[in-house]
Amino acid sequence: xxxxxxxxxxxxxxxxxxxxxxxxxxxxxxxxxxxxxxxxxxxxxxxxxxxxxxxxxxxxxxxxxxxxxxxxxxxxxxxxxxxxxxxxxxxxxxxxxxxxxxxxxxxxxxxxxxxxxxxxxxxxxxxxxxxxxxxxxxxxxxxxxxxxxxxxxxxxxxxxxxxxxxxxxxxxxxxxxxxxxxxxxxxxxxxxxxxxxxxxxxxx
Amino acid sequence: xxxxxxxxxxxxxxxxxxxxxxxxxxxxxxxxxxxxxxxxxxxxxxxxxxxxxxxxxxxxxxxxxxxxxxxxxxxxxxxxxxxxxxxxxxxxxxxxxxxxxxxxxxxxxxxxxxxxxxxxxxxxxxxxxxxxxxxxxxxxxxxxxxxxxxxxxxxxxxxxxxxxxxxxxxxxxxxxxxxxxxxxxxxxxxxxxxxxxxxxxxxx
Amino acid sequence: xxxxxxxxxxxxxxxxxxxxxxxxxxxxxxxxxxxxxxxxxxxxxxxxxxxxxxxxxxxxxxxxxxxxxxxxxxxxxxxxxxxxxxxxxxxxxxxxxxxxxxxxxxxxxxxxxxxxxxxxxxxxxxxxxxxxxxxxxxxxxxxxxxxxxxxxxxxxxxxxxxxxxxxxxxxxxxxxxxxxxxxxxxxxxxxxxxxxxxxxxxxx
Amino acid sequence: xxxxxxxxxxxxxxxxxxxxxxxxxxxxxxxxxxxxxxxxxxxxxxxxxxxxxxxxxxxxxxxxxxxxxxxxxxxxxxxxxxxxxxxxxxxxxxxxxxxxxxxxxxxxxxxxxxxxxxxxxxxxxxxxxxxxxxxxxxxxxxxxxxxxxxxxxxxxxxxxxxxxxxxxxxxxxxxxxxxxxxxxxxxxxxxxxxxxxxxxxxxx
DNA sequence: GATGAATGAGCGTTCATTCAT
DNA sequence: GATGAATGAACGCTCATTCAT
Numbered sequence: 001x002x003x004x005x006x007x008x009x010x011x012x013x014x015x016x017x018x019x020x021x022x023x024x025x026x027x028x029x030x031x032x033x034x035x036x037x038x039x040x041x042x043x044x045x046x047x048x049x050x051x052x053x054x055x056x057x058x059x060x061x062x063x064x065x066x067x068x069x070x071x072x073x074x075x076x077x078x079x080x081x082x083x084x085x086x087x088x089x090x091x092x093x094x095x096x097x098x099x100x101x102x103x104x105x106x107x108x109x110x111x112x113x114x115x116x117x118x119x120x121x122x123x124x125x126x127x128x129x130x131x132x133x134x135x136x137x138x139x140x141x142x143x144x145x146x147x148x149x150x151x152x153x154x155x156x157x158x159x160x161x162x163x164x165x166x167x168x169x170x171x172x173x174x175x176x177x178x179x180x181x182x183x184x185x186x187x188x189x190x191x192x193x194x195x196x197x198x199x200x201x202x203x204x
Numbered sequence: 205x206x207x208x209x210x211x212x213x214x215x216x217x218x219x220x221x222x223x224x225x226x227x228x229x230x231x232x233x234x235x236x237x238x239x240x241x242x243x244x245x246x247x248x249x250x251x252x253x254x255x256x257x258x259x260x261x262x263x264x265x266x267x268x269x270x271x272x273x274x275x276x277x278x279x280x281x282x283x284x285x286x287x288x289x290x291x292x293x294x295x296x297x298x299x300x301x302x303x304x305x306x307x308x309x310x311x312x313x314x315x316x317x318x319x320x321x322x323x324x325x326x327x328x329x330x331x332x333x334x335x336x337x338x339x340x341x342x343x344x345x346x347x348x349x350x351x352x353x354x355x356x357x358x359x360x361x362x363x364x365x366x367x368x369x370x371x372x373x374x375x376x377x378x379x380x381x382x383x384x385x386x387x388x389x390x391x392x393x394x395x396x397x398x399x400x401x402x403x404x405x406x407x408x
Numbered sequence: 409x410x411x412x413x414x415x416x417x418x419x420x421x422x423x424x425x426x427x428x429x430x431x432x433x434x435x436x437x438x439x440x441x442x443x444x445x446x447x448x449x450x451x452x453x454x455x456x457x458x459x460x461x462x463x464x465x466x467x468x469x470x471x472x473x474x475x476x477x478x479x480x481x482x483x484x485x486x487x488x489x490x491x492x493x494x495x496x497x498x499x500x501x502x503x504x505x506x507x508x509x510x511x512x513x514x515x516x517x518x519x520x521x522x523x524x525x526x527x528x529x530x531x532x533x534x535x536x537x538x539x540x541x542x543x544x545x546x547x548x549x550x551x552x553x554x555x556x557x558x559x560x561x562x563x564x565x566x567x568x569x570x571x572x573x574x575x576x577x578x579x580x581x582x583x584x585x586x587x588x589x590x591x592x593x594x595x596x597x598x599x600x601x602x603x604x605x606x607x608x609x610x611x612x
Numbered sequence: 613x614x615x616x617x618x619x620x621x622x623x624x625x626x627x628x629x630x631x632x633x634x635x636x637x638x639x640x641x642x643x644x645x646x647x648x649x650x651x652x653x654x655x656x657x658x659x660x661x662x663x664x665x666x667x668x669x670x671x672x673x674x675x676x677x678x679x680x681x682x683x684x685x686x687x688x689x690x691x692x693x694x695x696x697x698x699x700x701x702x703x704x705x706x707x708x709x710x711x712x713x714x715x716x717x718x719x720x721x722x723x724x725x726x727x728x729x730x731x732x733x734x735x736x737x738x739x740x741x742x743x744x745x746x747x748x749x750x751x752x753x754x755x756x757x758x759x760x761x762x763x764x765x766x767x768x769x770x771x772x773x774x775x776x777x778x779x780x781x782x783x784x785x786x787x788x789x790x791x792x793x794x795x796x797x798x799x800x801x802x803x804x805x806x807x808x809x810x811x812x813x814x815x816x
Numbered sequence: 817g818a819t820g821a822a823t824g825a826g827c828g829t830t831c832a833t834t835c836a837t
Numbered sequence: 838g839a840t841g842a843a844t845g846a847a848c849g850c851t852c853a854t855t856c857a858t
Binding site: 617650 | 842843844845846
């Protein structure tokens with residue numbers, strides 16, 4: 001429907017740009033409209049209100065990302081490989097799109113509780129992907145059979161999230177994607193992976 | 205100093221109460237003043253501006269917490285024990301003070317970038333405590349000698365933080381402190397601790 | 409002429425329906441268009457602007473009413489009979505068409521001064537009918553020969569109008585048309601009619 | 613309380629001036645504030661919102677008027693005299709305060725249904741005064757013993773209201789107060805007063 | 817004639833901060 | 838030191854109207 005219209009994505013991309021450049025609280029609707037090259041009122045033909053722009057932004061960008069990860073992961077055999085791919089894709093996506101990184105890691109978190117709860121709904125899709133990897137790893141013996149999946153997932157997501165946030169707070173001074181292998185190793189150990197055997201070559 | 209006057213802490217505690225009950229965006233200066241039992245203008249005799257209240261809040265509460273941890277940790281011998289104490293104290297402090305937990309984990313993160321950067325300054329003290337534990341663990345052979353301290357610290361802090369946030373988002377439905385041992389184990393593994401041997405009794 | 413096209417009346421009737429159901433301030437052009445089953449832009453092929461719809465609405469509905477009254481009155485002999493017919497027709501028309509009653513008595517009065525002045529132009533036709541009745545009554549001796557026609561007309565119109573408005577504000581709880589005879593009697597007295605003699609049968 | 617502060621009446625008077633000069637829809641809060649010589653925000657120390665200004669305006673001005681009428685009327689003996697005083701005071705008040713006349717007769721009626729209903733609440737006090745006069749007149753034999761008080765009140769109020777509105781629509785071209793005696797006479801007749809006897813001298 | 821997507825001006829209200837008392 | 842009345846900048850959203858198709 002409306003999502004097929006070019007202006008829909010145009011406005012979302014304008015929102016990312018404006019928020020990344022000026023911060024969440026400086027992202028007035030009129031500024032987003034100007035950046036998108038449309039009139040203020042046009043925004044409201046595609047979005048219910050300002051909050052709807054931000055939720056849609058997150059849904060579109062994160063949704064696309066989750067789908068990509070999902071299909072890429074399908075091609076890997078071991079849970080360890082899948083986890084590495086997830087971490088690495090996550091880091092690469094944000095490295096390649098620093099505006100989006102700032103928006104999702106810092107700016108959007110300044111929103112009110114309701115918006116943040118909706119963002120969390122979207123994130124659940126991502127957390128499910130992690131859970132699948134963990135479950136598979138437990139079942140095929142890669143990970144400890146006593147692993148608490150919920151807590152392990154919190155470790156994985158928390159570590160990735162904190163790593164990205166720190167990188168941004170340090171103004172992207174170093175190469176985020178270069179950390180993938182080390183982080184992967186930390187997390188694998190955390191999951192009780194049989195450290196020496198599966199890791200071959202470049203990962204360690 | 206102004207900090208020695210009773211009204212200083214009175215205002216900070218009022219801020220915690222007001223933010224915990226009504227959320228960051230409902231925490232108007234006049235409401236904090238009413239809760240503290242002072243006039244609006246009085247706030248500005250003790251704090252430069254509203255942001256200053258929130259930074260001071262974080263400094264006072266987190267500062268006290270870091271000092272406590274630091275002195276408690278001094279009594280423990282191994283890095284593993286210190287880490288367990290840190291995790292457990294962290295979880296217990298927030299379990300025992302849910303208002304403060306909501307304020308620091310959710311509400312204060314809605315503030316703008318500048319405020320969050322100052323909050324990060326305060327957090328650095330906490331991160332240093334973690335770094336000390338990790339360094340000690342590496343030096344005395346408890347942890348892997350190739351451990352990247354910065355990334356391990358991000359894993360530890362990120363995992364703790366995500367665990368607390370998830371607990372709050374689930375409206376404290378379960379016992380946070382009960383997770384200490386399991387989280388500790390995950391993180392120890394992550395750090396390459398010689399899993400089986402050192403953990404005795406209740407940790408595993 | 410444009411007025412001859414079917415969509416002209418279709419839009420006016422849609423306007424009455426929309427205003428009656430949702431009130432003046434909720435009667436957006438796009439809503440009227442939807443109710444009329446035409447596109448927004450089509451409205452502007454038949455009406456200069458929104459105000460023009462409302463004026464035309466009043467002209468059409470009130471104009472029709474005045475013509476009806478005029479021809480009906482012609483069949484009556486005395487001024488008193490004509491006045492009764494006028495009051496009774498007025499009450500019946502609005503009783504039978506409550507949507508229109510709400511629109512003309514309440515909603516349209518929320519319009520701005522210019523629109524209300526144009527509505528008054530239309531009303532002048534109605535006031536002229538009243539004036540004719542009064543003049544005839546004075547001339548044939550039914551009414552006081554000192555009667556001030558302008559003021560008597562204001563009394564008649566003001567009384568009818570206030571009676572209808574009160575009826576609507578009371579949510580049509582009682583039968584408006586049942587008041588015709590009593591109101592007629594009050595107004596006849598006001599006009600100095602020789603009370604006892606001319607009123608025969610049902611009027612008193 | 614707040615009503616005792618001088619700024620309360622200052623803002624109400626500013627509202628009358630601004631609405632009278634520019635019309636209801638041009639009466640922005642900021643314009644009223646400027647006219648009152650206060651900051652926009654100050655308005656909200658004395659009034660809940662814009663609507664509250666207008667209701668208060670009506671309550672203050674009409675409330676004062678009703679009290680005045682009530683006490684003046686107490687000094688008159690007959691219902692006829694009381695009615696004359698009421699009409700004459702009504703006309704004089706609005707003649708002496710043409711801005712207020714425009715505001716209450718034309719502009720305030722453009723407000724939405726809720727505001728108009730609150731205005732009607734205030735008006736009920738005025739209608740009660742009329743009802744008292746009518747009841748007294750019926751009881752002491754001045755008026756017809758079959759007089760329907762509700763309808764007679766609608767005639768009296770409707771006639772006065774229509775007379776004032778016509779005067780304003782004619783841009784105050786003639787002397788409104790000069791009509792008091794004639795209107796009084798019309799209404800007395802309407803009420804079935806024994807025409808010849810009670811009216812002495814100046815009334816007719 | 818008919819459409820409907822796009823336009824953009826306009827405004828009530830909040831609240832951090834000041835300063836005369 | 839303490840007060841609290843006053844300030845005024847800032848912004849999301851609606852809807853009558855246009856015009857390219």
